[in-house]
Amino acid sequence: VAEELDADTIAFAHRGQTALAAAVFRRSAPSVITLLAAGADPADGSPSALETARFFGLTEMAELLVTHGR
Amino acid sequence: MDGEARAFLSALSDGQRAEATRDFGDDRRRWLEYRPAPRPGLSLAAMAGDARKAAHRLLATALTPPAYAQAMAVIALEEVLDRREGWRNGRHSEDYRVVVFGRPGDDRWAWRYEGHHLSVTMTVVDGVVSPAPVFLGANPARVDVAGRPVLRPLAVEEDLARELLLAMRPEVRDRAVVAGRAPYDIRSGPRPSGGRRGPAGVHRGELRPAERELLDRLVGVYLGRIPEAVRPGTGNLRFAWEGPPGPGTRHYYRIQGDDLLIEYDNTTDDGNHAHTVLRRPDGEFGEDLLAAHHAGRL
Numbered sequence: 082v083a084e085e086l087d088a089d090t091i092a093f094a095h096r097g098q099t100a101l102a103a104a105v106f107r108r109s110a111p112s113v114i115t116l117l118a119a120g121a122d123p124a125d126g127s128p129s130a131l132e133t134a135r136f137f138g139l140t141e142m143a144e145l146l147v148t149h150g151r
Numbered sequence: 152m153d154g155e156a157r158a159f160l161s162a163l164s165d166g167q168r169a170e171a172t173r174d175f176g177d178d179r180r181r182w183l184e185y186r187p188a189p190r191p192g193l194s195l196a197a198m199a200g201d202a203r204k205a206a207h208r209l210l211a212t213a214l215t216p217p218a219y220a221q222a223m224a225v226i227a228l229e230e231v232l233d234r235r236e237g238w239r240n241g242r243h244s245e246d247y248r249v250v251v252f253g254r255p256g257d258d259r260w261a262w263r264y265e266g267h268h269l270s271v272t273m274t275v276v277d278g279v280v281s282p283a284p285v286f287l288g289a290n291p292a293r294v295d296v297a298g299r300p301v302l303r304p305l306a307v308e309e310d311l312a313r314e315l316l317l318a319m320r321p322e323v324r325d326r327a328v329v330a331g332r333a334p335y336d337i338r339s340g341p342r343p344s345g346g347r348r349g350p351a352g353v354h355r356g357e358l359r360p361a362e363r364e365l366l367d368r369l370v371g372v373y374l375g376r377i378p379e380a381v382r383p384g385t386g387n388l389r390f391a392w393e394g395p396p397g398p399g400t401r402h403y404y405r406i407q408g409d410d411l412l413i414e415y416d417n418t419t420d421d422g423n424h425a426h427t428v429l430r431r432p433d434g435e436f437g438e439d440l441l442a443a444h445h446a447g448r449l
Binding site: 092093095096097098106108109110128133136137138139 | 298310313317318361395398
């Protein structure tokens with residue numbers, strides 16, 4: 082996950098978005114699963130990871146958030 | 152730029168030089184053709200190694216290192232596309248031409264490096280460089296292995312615009328998205344005049360600071376293609392999006408300013424064929440400089 086904390090992810094964070102939302106935006110399934118396992122909340126941030134998946138129609142990401150999220 | 156152009160012409164035989172040069176008044180000086188099509192100039196395929204290197208060095212005077220890398224990737228993709236098409240269309244990475252209008256160092260001269268998905272025209276008037284249009288395209292726009300891109304030369308242009316759209320408040324986004332369906336090509340098309348396009352979308356001043364920063368970064372990516380000293384201004388920026396927001400679908404955006412037109416399209420069904428262009432509605436092909444030159448202001 083640390084490798085994923087690149088400039089883009091940090092920029093996402095500055096805009097109130099989470100690393101999980103950034104991973105969803107990048108459609109990085111391994112990062113999404115790892116962040117969820119570490120306790121990331123799909124509803125955190127604005128827009129949240131869930132909102133990001135819905136906005137871009139990323140159904141596979143939305144499914145990951147639902148199936149791997151708490 | 153003058154020196155690299157002269158070095159390029161010096162590396163050619165007399166016959167090649169004749170093919171690579173035109174009068175400044177030639178009507179094909181004001182020209183943008185990013186599709187596979189006949190075009191003026193000498194082909195890379197006809198050049199010996201030293202001339203080809205000189206051609207690339209000339210191109211490098213117009214493009215910053217990242218943009219030069221993008222341009223080289225665009226050229227490489229021509230071979231990838233040919234394979235995807237079953238080698239039927241004879242596309243190849245040497246099918247790019249260089250043409251010089253007038254004589255380098257004269258008070259008016261220009262050059263262009265052009266082929267499929269790459270067109271860079273620089274016009275020099277009294278030593279001042281007019282750096283537009285600059286077109287870069289990619290087909291395929293993305294080639295993956297294990298879900299990660301091997302080649303994706305226009306990734307930043309696509310992703311930053313989508314980040315901007317995501318970051319916008321819904322009411323602002325509603326004004327930015329001006330059509331539900333993307334056009335089939337950049338709206339300015341392969342025409343020698345960029346012009347201005349409507350609807351203009353959302354004004355930079357309507358954006359919150361974080362959104363504004365994203366727009367500025369996106370504009371900076373396009374302006375960052377060309378050397379800092381010749382970049383056009385960025386007053387009165389407006390952003391417009393057409394098509395659905397999701398990746399892997401047809402989508403399009405444009406950014407317009409006082410003398411700036413940026414367009415991006417990705418208009419195949421799978422969203423894997425991208426075009427981008429940086430144009431100057433008032434200064435394309437050095438028109439503003441030539442007007443000033445003729446008026447005695449340069």
